[in-house]
Amino acid sequence: xxLTGEGTWFEDYPVGRRMRHVRGATVGEFENxxxxxxxxxxxxxxxxxxxxxxxxxxxxLVFGLVTGSMVIGLTQQxxxxxxxxxxxxxxxxxxxxxxxxxTIYAFSEVVESxxxxxxxxxxxxxxxxxxxxxxLDIKGHRVDGQVVFExxxxxxxxxxxxx
Amino acid sequence: xxxxxxxxxxxxxxxxxxxxxxxxxxxxxxxxxxxxxxDNSFFTTATLAFNPRYTNAELxxxxxxxxxxxxxxxxxxxxxxxxxxDLSEGGGPFLGxxxxxxxxxxxxxDTVTARSTVLDKRESSSRPREGIVTWRTEAHNxxxxxxxxxxxxxxxxxxxxxxx
Numbered sequence: 554x555x556l557t558g559e560g561t562w563f564e565d566y567p568v569g570r571r572m573r574h575v576r577g578a579t580v581g582e583f584e585n586x587x588x589x590x591x592x593x594x595x596x597x598x599x600x601x602x603x604x605x606x607x608x609x610x611x612x613x614l615v616f617g618l619v620t621g622s623m624v625i626g627l628t629q630q631x632x633x634x635x636x637x638x639x640x641x642x643x644x645x646x647x648x649x650x651x652x653x654x655x656t657i658y659a660f661s662e663v664v665e666s667x668x669x670x671x672x673x674x675x676x677x678x679x680x681x682x683x684x685x686x687x688x689l690d691i692k693g694h695r696v697d698g699q700v701v702f703e704x705x706x707x708x709x710x711x712x713x714x715x716x
Numbered sequence: 717x718x719x720x721x722x723x724x725x726x727x728x729x730x731x732x733x734x735x736x737x738x739x740x741x742x743x744x745x746x747x748x749x750x751x752x753x754x755d756n757s758f759f760t761t762a763t764l765a766f767n768p769r770y771t772n773a774e775l776x777x778x779x780x781x782x783x784x785x786x787x788x789x790x791x792x793x794x795x796x797x798x799x800x801x802d803l804s805e806g807g808g809p810f811l812g813x814x815x816x817x818x819x820x821x822x823x824x825x826d827t828v829t830a831r832s833t834v835l836d837k838r839e840s841s842s843r844p845r846e847g848i849v850t851w852r853t854e855a856h857n858x859x860x861x862x863x864x865x866x867x868x869x870x871x872x873x874x875x876x877x878x879x880x
């Protein structure tokens with residue numbers, strides 16, 4: 554059995570292809586608090602509930618890059634399972650607050666595709682990713698599908714091996 | 717018997733605010749970070765980032781790497797984390813990251829340090845209590861090779877709130 558799947562080679566990402574990644578992930582203490590501390594982010598708004606009680610949000614906020622990492626993580630098997638490297642990111646925006654208990658889903662679109670300048674066995678794909686949440690807004694009202702993150706990822710992806 | 721009076725203990729300040737930033741100012745961020753295997757596998761699995769180059773050393777070796785790669789999102793999150801006290805702990809939402817590049821792979825065992833330069837600061841027309849600050853951040857490994865660079869923009873809380 555191969556280590557990676559069949560539909561994730563450079564040729565599988567024509568410009569304009571859209572993907573809805575079917576697995577979501579609920580962000581809780583483990584994802585936000587643990588990862589924020591793991592990466593040494595000293596902003597206590599992510600891990601001190603008391604400090605946030607009188608803030609406009611009233612509770613801890615999920616670190617934007619934890620949200621971004623969850624969104625990009627959720628795209629990886631479908632977009633980058635055969636990515637030799639992620640070369641860069643661009644235009645990352647954090648468009649709405651995320652709270653513990655919210656569930657994140659990810660969406661992708663291929664916006665550019667080009668041959669790699671220095672190798673024949675791979676090409677460069679630029680993806681645009683969106684993350685949405687299902688959970689509660691700042692006033693405690695239910696939201697379904699609110700966009701919380703947008704960003705682009707540039708990846709060097711292997712071409713389908715010649716058999 | 718003495719009563720405990722927390723007001724008798726002055727706070728130890730951390731972080732900077734809008735007024736503290738000057739265009740061109742450079743911050744050498746604290747601490748640095750050596751990435752461990754467990755940091756990488758923990759972060760990668762917690763974020764469901766299933767590119768096996770981050771979790772399978774043999775696959776990474778087959779493409780010329782000495783071992784598995786550190787997930788670039790872990791690198792980005794950590795470098796932002798190291799920069800927070802200097803740049804954004806003073807308050808204000810994170811607006812965005814542009815032009816983020818990972819020119820050199822990072823492996824478990826590598827150590828990175830981070831540095832930022834203030835690129836721009838300006839008033840916010842809609843939010844008088846905050847300004848908008850943009851920084852260019854770079855991270856280098858223990859050999860001085862550039863491993864990450866990006867531009868980040870935040871709202872930055874003002875120490876002095878304008879009247880009205």
